[in-house]
Amino acid sequence: MSKCTGQINGRRISERIEELASISEPSDGVTRISFTKEFQAGQELVKKWMIESGMTVRIDNLNNMIGRYEGLNPIAPVLIIGSHLDTVIDGGRYDGVLGVISAIEIVTVLYENATRLEHPIEVIAFSDEEGVRFHTTFLGSKAVAGTFSEAMLELKDDAGISLAGVLQELGLQPHHYQTAAKRPKDVLGYLELHIEQGPTLETEALPCGIVSGIAGASRYSFKITGFAGHAGTVPVPLRQDALLGASELILEIERLTKQNAPIVATVGKLKVMPGACNVIPGEVVGTLDIRDTDTHRKNDVISSIFNAADEICERRNLTFHAELMLESAPTPCDDSIKAAIESAILANGIKPISLVSGAGHDAMEMANITKIGIIFVRCKKGISHNPEEFTSDKDMEIGAKVLLDTVIQLTVHDMN
Structure with missing residues (x-):
């Protein structure tokens, strides 16, 4: 040339x-x-x-x-x-x-x-x-x-x-x-x-x-709330374990992003409370970062993630709340x-x-x-x-x- x-x-x-x-x-x-x-x-x-x-x-x-x-x-x-x-x-x-x-x-x-x-x-x-x-x-x-x-x-x-x-x-x-x-x-x-x-x-x-x-990015903070209890006395079927709800949600996020590649999503931060080895987690606070060049696909996946979060939390007797922290086109x-x-x-x-x-x-x-x-x-x-x-x-x-x-x-x- x-x-x-x-x-x-x-x-x-x-x-x-x-x-x-x-x-x-x-x-x-x-x-x-x-x-x-x-x-x-x-x-x-x-x-x-x-x-x-x-x-x-x-x-x-x-x-x-x-x-x-x-x-x-x-x-x-x-x-x-x-x-x-x-x-x-x-x-x-x-x-x-x-x-x-x-x-x-x-x-x-x-x-x-x-x-x-x-x-x-x-x-x-x-x-x-x-x-x-x-x-x-x-x-x-x-x-x-x-x-x-x-x-x-x-x-x-x-x-x-x-x-x-x-x-x-x-x-x-x-x-x-x-x-x-x-x-x-x-x-x-x-x-x-x-x-x-x-x-x-x-x-x-x-x-x-x-x-x-x-890629455009959407970044959220989220909170899953359950009920803290004694790790040795509360039967597993009766627990409101916020960490189990968060774990199920994170796996669902992975499934949805694989299904909608090349979108990527990351739960990069989790805080488990009260954070004691002998207490059932009563609350989990985390972050969700999701990126894609296709805004419509990104929004559809975000909607699917939040619907899944509501379903998981309803089934586990938990509550879910998310707040948008950043949005870039x-x-x-x-x-x-x-x-x-x-x-x-x-x-x-x-x-x-x-x-x-x-x-x-x-x-x-x-x-x-x-x-x-x-x-x-x-x-x-x-x-x-x-x-x-x-x-x-x-x-x-x-x-x-x-x-x-x-x-x-x-x-x-x-x-x-």
């Missing part, structure tokens, strides 16, 4: 990721929390690589770093490629970072080949995707997408320091956050390359795949960008596979202003947010080749 594609350097991607991973708080994995000195040091290193790749670099008022590689037509809409540099606590070295470094790699190849595309390219290293410090995700991409609000500046970290205060300490003007926003007419599209954070690509023996969309990827990614995957001799992202990404916010596309790269055992997170040099190189081929297609065949 382009003479540039054969010059992607997987070893260079890997070495840069390793160098960036060394910039971390002391931890078992990588801990580089937004707006800390470690984050700022990592940002400076990435800035150097951007400049070496022929980009001009600026920092916006939410501390996003933007490297721009000018196009033949500098006033043409810009193609944005992005991901994040922050990590969770004791995280891995590839989550987010692979997307930023791969984007720099493709610009490096274009620059080394003295190649300019019709449209400018901007590589954005978003300042805060994980939301660890201020307990709110996507702060950086919200600013670029124009969905950031003034109230978010008053968010406080665990030390009581506000987001506005942190940004001011960095020499930024947080109350001018609007200047970070892109106008939809100025953006051609948004691409993100990311490790899969799941086992599908490894199971299918494929190095990369096409993301069809990001699914984010579909653009058909034209998916087609370009598929073409690039085929050009690299790989079988195309479509995947749903159950995890959130900065692309969710960017979808508010432009068309989005996501490329997943295989990661070992699907492990992520963990020091054991791993992606091979070969897979990273293939992923970057696919990214470059996709970029060339999108800038040659204007999507607008």
